[in-house]
Amino acid sequence: MNDALSAPLFRRIGRIADEKGLRAFVIGGYVRDHFLHRPCTDIDIVVVGSGIEVAEALGRELKTKVSVFKNFGTAMLRCDGWEVEFVGARKESYRADSRKPIVEDGTIEDDQLRRDFTINAMAFSLNAGTFGELVDPFDGMRDLENYIIRTPCDSDTTFSDDPLRMIRAIRFATQLGFDIEDETFEAIRRNRERIEIISQERIITEMNKIMLSPVPSIGFQLFDKSGLLELIFPELSTLKGVETRNGKAHKDNFLHTLKVLDNVALKSDNLYLRWAALLHDIGKPRTKAFDPRTGWSFHGHEVVGSKMIRPLFRKLKLPLGEQMKYVQKLVFLHLRPIVLSEEEVTDSAVRRLLFEAGDDIDELMTLCEADITSANDAKVKRFLHNFELVRRKLREIEEKDRIRNFQPPIDGELIMQTYGLAPCREVGMIKEVIKDAILDGTIQNDYDQAYALMEQVAAQYGLEKKE
Known part of the structure; x- marks a missing residue:
C-alpha cells in the first residue's frame, strides 16, 4: 500500500x-x-x-x-x-x-x-x-x-518557454536546500533576459516564498550569480561591492544585508520584518561619501532608504497599505537603538523611541540586533549586551510612563475650543510643546499637567481664553 x-x-x-x-x-x-x-x-x-x-x-x-x-x-x-x-x-x-x-x-x-x-x-x-x-x-x-533541481527536457527550452521557471528553480533551491544542476543553472544565465516578459505579480509571489524560506539569502545569492538580480531588483544589486580609497574600505553592503536577513529569519517568520531587513540599508548607495580623515560614511541612509520604500513596493507589486508603512517605519528607525546602545541611555531618548516605534518596538529591536554582523566577536558581544540594557530601559519606561502609542492628553480640538481658534500654526506649536515635554519627562503624561502647560504656552503667544 x-x-x-x-x-x-x-x-x-x-x-x-x-x-x-x-x-x-x-x-x-x-x-x-x-x-x-x-x-x-x-x-x-x-x-x-x-x-x-x-x-x-x-x-x-x-x-x-x-x-x-x-x-x-x-x-x-x-x-x-x-x-x-x-x-x-x-x-x-x-x-x-x-x-x-x-x-x-x-x-x-x-x-x-x-x-x-x-x-x-x-x-x-x-x-x-x-x-x-x-x-x-x-x-x-x-x-x-541527490538534492538536485533539474529540468526534465532541454533547459533552454524550459526557461525560454516560461521564464518564471528560472525564478522557481531558485525558489525551490532556497526552500529545499537543493543545488541547481550545472547545465540547468547555466541555462538560467543564458536566458535571464527573457524574464522581462513575466509579470511582476508572478515574480513577487515567488520572491515572497524565497523570503519566507529558512535561509532566504540563498535565493538572493543565486539571483546574483545568475545575473537575474540586476534585472528584477537593481536597487539591491547596487549594494554590491567594496570600494577602497587611501587604504580605507567599506564593507560589502549586499553581503551584509543578506546576513541581516538570515539573522532575522532565525528569529521571526514575519514576512514584512524580513522585507525590512532586506531593505534596511537600501539608501546607502545614494548617501555614500568619502572623507580622507574619517573614511567612508552613509549619513542619512535611513532617511533616504525610508523614502525609497513606497516607490519600491509599488514597482515590486507589494502591498502599499499598512505593510508598506511598517517597513518604512523600521527602515527609518533602524539606527536609533544602535545609537542608544552606544551612548548613555537617557529616559528621554527611550521615551521618544517608544513613541515613534509604538507596537513595533520589539520587532525593531529584533532588526537592530540582527544588524550587528561584525566579525569581531568582542564587538558583537558588547553591542548585544548594550542592547539588553536598552531593552530593560524600554520595559521600565513603558511600565512607568505608558508612552507606547500614547496620545497627548491635550489635543488640537481642545486648544481651538479653549482659545476660539481656527486651525493655525499656534495650535500645532502648543501641541508640539506638550508632546515634547511629556517625552522629555518635564511633565507626566497627565491631563492636569498638560493643561497647565497649554495655558503657559498660550500666554506666551498672547492667546486669551474664550469666554
Missing part, C-alpha cells in the same frame, strides 16, 4: 476515472513533498481526458462545490482540508514573444514533459489496476535523493 495515497479520496478519484474509461494520476508537489516528508495541502490531479468531467463527478459524490475554469480546462474543489485541482493531460508549445502556450490534449508522458523540474514531474497512478505505482520518466527520485 502506498501510504501517500491512504486517504479514501484517492481511491474514489481512481474509481470514477475507471468508470469513465480514463487514466488519472496525482502529480507534482504532493508527490514530491511526500518523499521529502513535507506537509502539502494542494493536490494536483492529471486526467488523460477531461479533468473537469472527473472533478464534477467527484463533486456530486461529495456534495461539494466545484469551481470550473473552462478556458484553462481546469476544475477545483475542497475536501478534508485539501485543495484539489483537476486538469486534462496536455502538451504545450510556445511562441518566442509570449508566455501563453499553445495547448493540445496529450498523454501523461506529454504532461510530465511540460513540467518545470524532474522533482515536480513524478506521478502516482490512481487507477485500480496500477494504483500507487510511481510514474517517473525523468529520474525525479534520483534528483530528490
Whole structure:
C-alpha cells in the first residue's frame, strides 16, 4: 500500500476515472513533498481526458462545490482540508514573444514533459489496476535523493518557454536546500533576459516564498550569480561591492544585508520584518561619501532608504497599505537603538523611541540586533549586551510612563475650543510643546499637567481664553 495515497479520496478519484474509461494520476508537489516528508495541502490531479468531467463527478459524490475554469480546462474543489485541482493531460508549445502556450490534449508522458523540474514531474497512478505505482520518466527520485533541481527536457527550452521557471528553480533551491544542476543553472544565465516578459505579480509571489524560506539569502545569492538580480531588483544589486580609497574600505553592503536577513529569519517568520531587513540599508548607495580623515560614511541612509520604500513596493507589486508603512517605519528607525546602545541611555531618548516605534518596538529591536554582523566577536558581544540594557530601559519606561502609542492628553480640538481658534500654526506649536515635554519627562503624561502647560504656552503667544 502506498501510504501517500491512504486517504479514501484517492481511491474514489481512481474509481470514477475507471468508470469513465480514463487514466488519472496525482502529480507534482504532493508527490514530491511526500518523499521529502513535507506537509502539502494542494493536490494536483492529471486526467488523460477531461479533468473537469472527473472533478464534477467527484463533486456530486461529495456534495461539494466545484469551481470550473473552462478556458484553462481546469476544475477545483475542497475536501478534508485539501485543495484539489483537476486538469486534462496536455502538451504545450510556445511562441518566442509570449508566455501563453499553445495547448493540445496529450498523454501523461506529454504532461510530465511540460513540467518545470524532474522533482515536480513524478506521478502516482490512481487507477485500480496500477494504483500507487510511481510514474517517473525523468529520474525525479534520483534528483530528490541527490538534492538536485533539474529540468526534465532541454533547459533552454524550459526557461525560454516560461521564464518564471528560472525564478522557481531558485525558489525551490532556497526552500529545499537543493543545488541547481550545472547545465540547468547555466541555462538560467543564458536566458535571464527573457524574464522581462513575466509579470511582476508572478515574480513577487515567488520572491515572497524565497523570503519566507529558512535561509532566504540563498535565493538572493543565486539571483546574483545568475545575473537575474540586476534585472528584477537593481536597487539591491547596487549594494554590491567594496570600494577602497587611501587604504580605507567599506564593507560589502549586499553581503551584509543578506546576513541581516538570515539573522532575522532565525528569529521571526514575519514576512514584512524580513522585507525590512532586506531593505534596511537600501539608501546607502545614494548617501555614500568619502572623507580622507574619517573614511567612508552613509549619513542619512535611513532617511533616504525610508523614502525609497513606497516607490519600491509599488514597482515590486507589494502591498502599499499598512505593510508598506511598517517597513518604512523600521527602515527609518533602524539606527536609533544602535545609537542608544552606544551612548548613555537617557529616559528621554527611550521615551521618544517608544513613541515613534509604538507596537513595533520589539520587532525593531529584533532588526537592530540582527544588524550587528561584525566579525569581531568582542564587538558583537558588547553591542548585544548594550542592547539588553536598552531593552530593560524600554520595559521600565513603558511600565512607568505608558508612552507606547500614547496620545497627548491635550489635543488640537481642545486648544481651538479653549482659545476660539481656527486651525493655525499656534495650535500645532502648543501641541508640539506638550508632546515634547511629556517625552522629555518635564511633565507626566497627565491631563492636569498638560493643561497647565497649554495655558503657559498660550500666554506666551498672547492667546486669551474664550469666554
